[in-house]
Amino acid sequence: MxxxxxxxxxxxxxxxxxxxxxxxxxxxxxxxxxxxxxxxxxxxxxxxxxxxxxxxxxxxxxxxxxxxxxxxxxxxxxxxxxxxxxxxxxxxxxxxxxxxxxxxxxxxxxxxxxxxxxxxxxxxxxxxxxxxxxxxxxWTRYFPLSVQIREAVKKGEIGEALRVTADTSVGSLDPEKAWGTTHRMVNMDLAGGVLLDLGIYSLTWVFQILYHTQPPSSRQGPSSIKSQIAHYPLTGADESTTILLEFPRSVPSGSHKAHAIATTNFRLTANPDGKWSAGPSVRIQGTKGEIQVFGFPFHPDSFKVIPRAVNGEPEQQIREVVGEFPGEGKGxxxxxxxxxxxxxxxxxxxxxxPWEESLVIMEVMDEVRRQGGLKxxxxxxSAEYPVKLGGRRDEHLHGKGSE
CATH class of the missing domain: 3.40.50.720 (NAD(P)-binding Rossmann-like Domain)
Known part of the structure; x- marks a missing residue:
């Protein structure tokens, strides 16, 4: 060997x-x-x-x-x-x-x-x-669960995927008290706010399903971007961001347009009781069923494929997959x-x-920030180099539930 x-x-x-x-x-x-x-x-x-x-x-x-x-x-x-x-x-x-x-x-x-x-x-x-x-x-893209979900969508297991909803809301009950103005989640000098820190995971699910599953030579980004931002009063960072995207091609055949809703908020949590009683954080809906993803979008731990019931056809079984993390790793x-x-x-x-996909996602976030007045x-x-920046460069201390 x-x-x-x-x-x-x-x-x-x-x-x-x-x-x-x-x-x-x-x-x-x-x-x-x-x-x-x-x-x-x-x-x-x-x-x-x-x-x-x-x-x-x-x-x-x-x-x-x-x-x-x-x-x-x-x-x-x-x-x-x-x-x-x-x-x-x-x-x-x-x-x-x-x-x-x-x-x-x-x-x-x-x-x-x-x-x-x-x-x-x-x-x-x-x-x-x-x-x-x-x-x-x-990191989420490389989870075996994520790979399996992408493959299921490409194979048409849920028919034509027409809609993705993803919510990455993990935050503080009282951010003003817990974070004030200097915490990295709200500090504008550290590019604070939910979009770049957490919202990118909601966009990750949107793009790995409605964009990455397309053949590389024919991938098309969103044809429409609409969004709303709520600003954190103490610093102006975004505390809540909601994005509505339209893609010109559904997957796998591209026969329809597809929609996506990506949300994030640092006063809310998508998992209020810690047991996912509120439902999945990600839903991928197709003409023949849907895939529900459990665990926060940055750390999926299981998913269900739920076939659509059709009159006169034998009832199909729900397929459930639970992720494994060898060596008790985080993933x-x-x-x-x-x-x-x-x-x-x-x-x-x-x-x-790929680089091209990172660039397209950055362009979407640029437009969301433009629409919400977040600068x-x-x-x-600055895109100049070198520029000496302030702030505490060693801090990347994510809050509970984030990476």
């Missing part, structure tokens, strides 16, 4: 999401059937201090040797790194990813990819010019495996999260 291809990782930031990523990365990849690749965490960087990076390595039991850095510049200069995982606030993604790309490093960058589409285009152009791998880390290792294989194979982008500080929106 061939020796697994080992990929050496550098972590940019030391927040909560990086801890989750680390725990998944340290699970033996063969447990999930990924015996062709393996992962090594080579270095960790904190923009605050080398001591913080060192503490992260120790606290998370990362095998030595693993180098601690007190700056991102030192991290990207390390010759022993194959790919950098960027988990800073999305306000800093463009500057941080450009830093890594310019240093010749492959990049897996957390969602939202950037603050706006202009920044995302520059990242893609830079990666293409330098021949480097670049991927937006939308982040699947996107890490994909990135590792792409680096091994010399690919610049992933077929499951971040000029330095955050």
């Amino acid at each position: 061939a020796k697994p291809y080992n990929v050496r990782w550098g972590f940019m930031a030391t927040g909560w999401i990086v801890e989750s990523f680390t725990k998944d990365m340290l699970i033996d990849s063969s447990v999930r059937g990924a015996s062709d690749i393996s992962h090594t965490i080579t270095a960790v960087a904190s923009s605050t201090s080398i001591e913080r990076a060192e503490k992260f390595i120790t606290d998370n039991s990362i095998p030595r040797p693993c180098t601690a850095y007190g700056s991102y510049e030192a991290l990207v200069a390390d010759p022993n790194i194959d790919i950098i995982y960027i988990a800073t606030p999305h306000s800093h993604h463009f500057q941080n990813t450009m830093l890594a790309l310019e240093a010749g490093k492959n990049v897996l960058c957390e969602k939202a990819f950037t603050v706006n589409a202009a920044q995302a285009r520059i990242l893609v152009e830079t990666a293409r010019r330098k021949g480097l791998f670049l991927m937006e880390a939308v 982040m290792y699947w996107e890490a495996d994909e990135a590792a294989r792409c680096v091994r194979d010399g690919k610049l982008e992933s077929e499951s999260m 971040y500080p000029e330095e955050i929106e």
Whole structure:
């Protein structure tokens, strides 16, 4: 048996999401059937201090040797790194990813990819010019459950998929008291608000069903975008965003138009009793039935395929699939495996999260923000590089229920 291809990782930031990523990365990849690749965490960087990076390595039991850095510049200069995982606030993604790309490093960058589409285009152009791998880390796409659902839709198991509804609402009962004005969820200097942080998961389900399932050569983005935003009174960030999209082609045949509703809110929760009594967070409705997805949209844990009852035909059974997370992982290792294989194979982008799709989704979010009058500080929106940004670059501490 061939020796697994080992990929050496550098972590940019030391927040909560990086801890989750680390725990998944340290699970033996063969447990999930990924015996062709393996992962090594080579270095960790904190923009605050080398001591913080060192503490992260120790606290998370990362095998030595693993180098601690007190700056991102030192991290990207390390010759022993194959790919950098960027988990800073999305306000800093463009500057941080450009830093890594310019240093010749492959990049897996957390969602939202950037603050706006202009920044995302520059990242893609830079990666293409330098021949480097670049991927937006939308981990949900790589869950086996997500893959199975996409395949069921493409095969026409629910007929022609005409509508998708997805709600990613996970928040605080009293955000004014819990978050005030400085928490990353509401801080405009960190591109705070629900759209870029949580709403992107609602859009992920819309796009992986009504866009990604189309043949790559004929994919068409939404022909109509309508939205409403409610602003958080203390800072102006969006606390509630609702998006209505029309796609020119349904799937799989493209015989009709299709609609989608993507919602997110940080005062509400889609799972009020913690038992999903309120119903599924995602519904994919077709002419012959529907697929209901349970668990928050960023972490689906099961789904049901419910056939449509037709008079005179034998009743069909509901098909239910419960997800497994080998090694008691959270599910982040699947996107890490994909990135590792792409680096091994010399690919610049992933077929499951291609550059073009990231750009289309960013364009939709740009239009939603335009319609809702949501604009971040000029330095955050800037597509110039380098620009020194303020804010706490190491924070990516998602609230309960988020990644």
